[in-house]
Amino acid sequence: MYNFPGFIKQAPIIRKTDRADICLKVHTVSLSFLSEDIRMKNEGKSAQRPDNTAFTQQRLPAWQPILSAGIVIPGFLIIGLAFIGIGIGLFLTSQTIQVQEMDYTGVEKDSPCFRCTIPSNLNCTCEVTFSLSTLFTGPVFFYYGLSNYYQNFRRYGVSKDYNQLTGDTRYFKSRSPEEDCSPYSYDSNNNPIVPCGAIANSIFNDTFELYQIINGTKKQVPLDGRGISWWTDYNIKYRNPSPVNGSLAKAFDGTVKPINWPRPAYELDLTDPNNNGFLNQDFLVWMRRAALPQFRKLYRRITDGDYAAGLPAGNYSLTVHYNYPVLSFDGRKKVVFSNVSWMGGKNNFLGLAYLVVGSLCVVMSVVMLVVYAKFKFSDDDDA
Amino acid sequence: MSLIFLKLLGATAIEDKLQEGVPETIACLTLANIKIWVLTGDKLETAMNIGYSCNMLRDDMNEVFIISGHTMVEVRQELRMAKERIMGPGKDKFSSGLDMEKTELYSSDSVFEETIIAEYALIINGHSLAHALEADLEQILVDVACLCKTVICCRVTPLQKALVVELIKRHKRAVTLAIGDGANDVSMIKTAHIGVGISGQEGMQAVLASDYSFAQFRYLQRLLLVHGRWSYHRMCNFLCYFFYKNFAFTLVHFWYGFLCGFSAQTVYDQWFITLFNIVYTSLPVLAMGLFDQDVNEQYSLRYPNLYRPGQLNQLFNKRKFFTCTLQGVCTSFILFFIPYGAFMSAVRDDGAHISDQQAFAVTIATSLVIVVSAQIGLDTNYWTAVNHFFIWGSLAVYFAILFAMHSDGIFTIFPNQFPFIGTARNSLNQKIVWLVILLTTVVCIMPMVAVRFIKADLYPTHTDKVRLLQQASRRQGPQEQNFRRVRRTSSRRSAYAFAHQQGYGELITSGKNMKVPTASTSTYPLSSPARGNSVVKNSVVSGTTDAAETNSTGFRRESDQNQEVTVEDLEAR
Numbered sequence: 001m002y003n004f005p006g007f008i009k010q011a012p013i014i015r016k017t018d019r020a021d022i023c024l025k026v027h028t029v030s031l032s033f034l035s036e037d038i039r040m041k042n043e044g045k046s047a048q049r050p051d052n053t054a055f056t057q058q059r060l061p062a063w064q065p066i067l068s069a070g071i072v073i074p075g076f077l078i079i080g081l082a083f084i085g086i087g088i089g090l091f092l093t094s095q096t097i098q099v100q101e102m103d104y105t106g107v108e109k110d111s112p113c114f115r116c117t118i119p120s121n122l123n124c125t126c127e128v129t130f131s132l133s134t135l136f137t138g139p140v141f142f143y144y145g146l147s148n149y150y151q152n153f154r155r156y157g158v159s160k161d162y163n164q165l166t167g168d169t170r171y172f173k174s175r176s177p178e179e180d181c182s183p184y185s186y187d188s189n190n191n192p193i194v195p196c197g198a199i200a201n202s203i204f205n206d207t208f209e210l211y212q213i214i215n216g217t218k219k220q221v222p223l224d225g226r227g228i229s230w231w232t233d234y235n236i237k238y239r240n241p242s243p244v245n246g247s248l249a250k251a252f253d254g255t256v257k258p259i260n261w262p263r264p265a266y267e268l269d270l271t272d273p274n275n276n277g278f279l280n281q282d283f284l285v286w287m288r289r290a291a292l293p294q295f296r297k298l299y300r301r302i303t304d305g306d307y308a309a310g311l312p313a314g315n316y317s318l319t320v321h322y323n324y325p326v327l328s329f330d331g332r333k334k335v336v337f338s339n340v341s342w343m344g345g346k347n348n349f350l351g352l353a354y355l356v357v358g359s360l361c362v363v364m365s366v367v368m369l370v371v372y373a374k375f376k377f378s379d380d381d382d383a
Numbered sequence: 384m385s386l387i388f389l390k391l392l393g394a395t396a397i398e399d400k401l402q403e404g405v406p407e408t409i410a411c412l413t414l415a416n417i418k419i420w421v422l423t424g425d426k427l428e429t430a431m432n433i434g435y436s437c438n439m440l441r442d443d444m445n446e447v448f449i450i451s452g453h454t455m456v457e458v459r460q461e462l463r464m465a466k467e468r469i470m471g472p473g474k475d476k477f478s479s480g481l482d483m484e485k486t487e488l489y490s491s492d493s494v495f496e497e498t499i500i501a502e503y504a505l506i507i508n509g510h511s512l513a514h515a516l517e518a519d520l521e522q523i524l525v526d527v528a529c530l531c532k533t534v535i536c537c538r539v540t541p542l543q544k545a546l547v548v549e550l551i552k553r554h555k556r557a558v559t560l561a562i563g564d565g566a567n568d569v570s571m572i573k574t575a576h577i578g579v580g581i582s583g584q585e586g587m588q589a590v591l592a593s594d595y596s597f598a599q600f601r602y603l604q605r606l607l608l609v610h611g612r613w614s615y616h617r618m619c620n621f622l623c624y625f626f627y628k629n630f631a632f633t634l635v636h637f638w639y640g641f642l643c644g645f646s647a648q649t650v651y652d653q654w655f656i657t658l659f660n661i662v663y664t665s666l667p668v669l670a671m672g673l674f675d676q677d678v679n680e681q682y683s684l685r686y687p688n689l690y691r692p693g694q695l696n697q698l699f700n701k702r703k704f705f706t707c708t709l710q711g712v713c714t715s716f717i718l719f720f721i722p723y724g725a726f727m728s729a730v731r732d733d734g735a736h737i738s739d740q741q742a743f744a745v746t747i748a749t750s751l752v753i754v755v756s757a758q759i760g761l762d763t764n765y766w767t768a769v770n771h772f773f774i775w776g777s778l779a780v781y782f783a784i785l786f787a788m789h790s791d792g793i794f795t796i797f798p799n800q801f802p803f804i805g806t807a808r809n810s811l812n813q814k815i816v817w818l819v820i821l822l823t824t825v826v827c828i829m830p831m832v833a834v835r836f837i838k839a840d841l842y843p844t845h846t847d848k849v850r851l852l853q854q855a856s857r858r859q860g861p862q863e864q865n866f867r868r869v870r871r872t873s874s875r876r877s878a879y880a881f882a883h884q885q886g887y888g889e890l891i892t893s894g895k896n897m898k899v900p901t902a903s904t905s906t907y908p909l910s911s912p913a914r915g916n917s918v919v920k921n922s923v924v925s926g927t928t929d930a931a932e933t934n935s936t937g938f939r940r941e942s943d944q945n946q947e948v949t950v951e952d953l954e955a956r
Binding site for chain 2: 058060061062063064066067069072079086090139143150151152153154155157163166176229231232233236288289295297298341342343344346347349350353357364372375
């Protein structure tokens with residue numbers, strides 16, 4: 001592969017007949033092989049010379065950078081300062097975001113939802129009260145959060161059937177070849193479950209109502225559940241099966257709801273007919289699996305009516321319809337009220353990380369400057 | 384009986400010139416710490432004259448030992464005497480052939496040899512060599528030969544040439560290179576680690592049996608100092624980068640295991656895993672492996688001791704391997720935990736979910752591709768247009784494929800295969816995701832930059848210094864370069880020699896040179912001392928014993944062919 005002058009790619013055949021004078025096998029005059037030399041050279045020039053292009057002879061023009069002090073030290077300084085700036089911006093923005101977080105699992109005996117943790121208590125509701133000292137600027141986002149909940153478990157994550165969820169009714173009763181829904185594929189009577197799988201089955205089914213307490217009376221805060229999932233999920237990734245005779249329910253004929261669901265898929269939202277089937281917003285939000293064991297998912301938005309500007313200061317009461325059992329695996333549930341900014345929710349980590357890295361860069365640039373100066377001057381002293 | 388009453392009719396002579404550039408090449412390679420031995424079939428006087436004319440033997444050498452004993456005892460005596468003369472009387476502890484002492488010798492032999500300031504030469508003829516290659520004398524032969532600056536073996540048969548090469552391979556952990564032009568050199572070429580054939584007047588047998596071939600001896604300098612060195616540098620960089628890249632890519636799953644219940648959930652999209660090593664990161668490192676030059680060719684030739692790192696195995700050894708592996712592990716740690724910290728409570732700027740599995744995957748995957756591309760950018764010293772195209776092109780291809788696979792169109796065709804629909808759009812339009820990617824990239828790359836800079840400043844290697852010189856001279860523009868001329872000592876000796884010794888028919892007919900034919904020499908019907916000036920290179924390398932030394936790529940041993948040994952009296956070089 002290495003082409004350099006003189007590399008012969010194919011062996012030139014020296015025909016013995018050309019060198020008749022050699023056959024004598026005695027001393028020959030140097031003149032004869034001098035002419036041979038010239039002959040070979042002339043032939044060689046055309047046939048045996050390798051390509052003499054810049055590419056094959058490794059002479060391509062190139063940029064040859066060296067990590068010199070003039071680039072590295074100012075570079076570190078600039079990056080350090082830029083990162084400190086970004087870090088301050090992030091940190092300050094994060095500080096302006098308000099978050100109200102309440103754990104309502106009911107672990108302690110004196111917590112409002114303790115009685116709902118007793119398994120025999122079905123359809124339990126409990127009330128969590130909290131107060132806001134200042135205006136919680138809107139739009140306010142209402143999340144539910146779960147801890148110690150491994151939605152990122154691999155076996156859990158593959159337990160669904162994409163073909164069903166795109167509305168392909170062929171796979172409602174039979175199963176796709178790739179599906180992996182068992183044991184949530186058929187119920188105890190061997191009826192096919194739609195939507196099958198563990199993710200769908202474990203949908204979060206606590207519901208909440210928020211009331212502001214004004215002069216002792218409860219005023220309901222309107223919660224808006226439209227558009228809480230990704231646009232692509234709602235419009236492209238998940239599709240309802242085509243309605244049969246105008247009815248979505250009939251499309252689900254012959255199948256049963258998942259085991260843990262209170263109502264079948266086509267009746268998930270009794271108030272809004274568009275929010276049923278696989279396009280139910282809560283369902284879509286749940287199906288987007290979280291990456292980490294602590295996560296929060298958007299439940300509702302508070303943007304309407306009197307609360308468009310946010311939640312004013314005061315006392316609030318949150319009514320929880322407690323259905324979702326998490327204590328068996330030591331999970332925790334909480335609700336989070338938060339507002340957002342250009343960087344999303346409250347996140348001190350990123351601001352701090354940028355500040356730390358920025359300062360480290362500045363420190364490093366100073367250290368390198370000292371090392372370089374010392375080396376340079378000591379070198380000059382030696383020289 | 385009587386030379387009277389004869390009329391002198393005339394006289395003939397053969398001019399047997401060395402190729403041009405041979406002394407310079409030999410001097411240059413000696414500076415590169417490569418030991419050069421000459422194995423020739425010529426007579427003693429011819430060999431000595433060749434030695435003087437290519438500056439291997441000099442008049443100012445302390446002593447030239449000539450081993451020409453006829454019996455084993457005489458040869459042993461002469462070798463012992465030579466050794467004592469070199470090392471001084473009384474220091475005879477290396478004389479026995481015990482294995483323990485042997486290892487002691489080899490661990491310190493390079494140091495010991497450097498302390499020999501005086502210059503010695505050893506000349507041994509074929510008859511004595513036959514004795515010296517016996518099992519009980521070979522150790523002392525190797526010792527004496529390695530203590531001498533120059534070794535010339537004359538009247539050597541082709542079999543003995545191969546045996547000498549094998550001797551060095553066995554006793555010294557060195558890489559051997561054999562270069563020759565005639566059919567009598569084929570066994571030597573095949574025995575050495577690297578065989579080089581010179582194509583020319585002697586026919587094509589040497590070329591067909593060799594790994595590399597060219598037309599003139601002086602091209603050996605370029606082969607070793609330019610291309611061999613570049614090849615080693617490229618290979619080592621390539622290996623380091625490959626280990627780093629794959630450790631950074633894979634160990635993210637190790638860290639994720641702690642947070643996903645050890646369920647082997649992959650962090651990345653399946654398609655990313657498939658395409659990462661094939662499409663996104665293969666071409667830049669290929670370009671680096673093909674085109675990278677740490678020092679350009681003029682400077683490589685000008686500073687032969689840039690060759691030393693290859694001999695000392697400095698660019699890729701256990702320590703370097705652990706360093707680049709550790710770098711990969713640290714990179715994977717940073718790649719995982721910075722997005723983890725950021726995503727723990729992150730949401731989109733419209734409040735919707737972003738800390739889901741798919742957006743997490745896209746963030747980490749994008750950070751990874753950018754980090755490893757930045758790393759290959761740091762590793763590349765020589766940015767040709769191809770390098771630029773491959774590196775920027777790979778990044779562009781990554782984003783193109785990412786958006787294509789997460790697009791609506793492909794989801795409607797294959798809903799099962801592309802479940803990541805919409806993720807790229809919805810996550811990469813968030814400023815927080817780009818801030819995470821930027822932070823991750825900087826945290827992974829900056830320590831490496833700082834370490835390299837400080838190391839080059841505090842402990843510059845020879846390569847670093849030459850690169851600085853190269854950069855400085857490029858800035859000043861092309862000037863008159865004063866090439867170092869090899870000082871050719873004027874020798875009292877004339878270039879002509881007269882020899883009237885008896886021939887070596889007795890040696891041949893005694894059968895001393897014939898051993899049980901081995902596979903490598905079975906093609907030789909006769910082992911007569913054919914003519915040819917052959918040179919064996921011995922580069923002293925401590926460390927690797929296998930023949931797959933990174934210097935020699937492209938081993939192509941041609942299959943043994945029936946090679947006729949044509950005893951030609953042409954010695955055109």
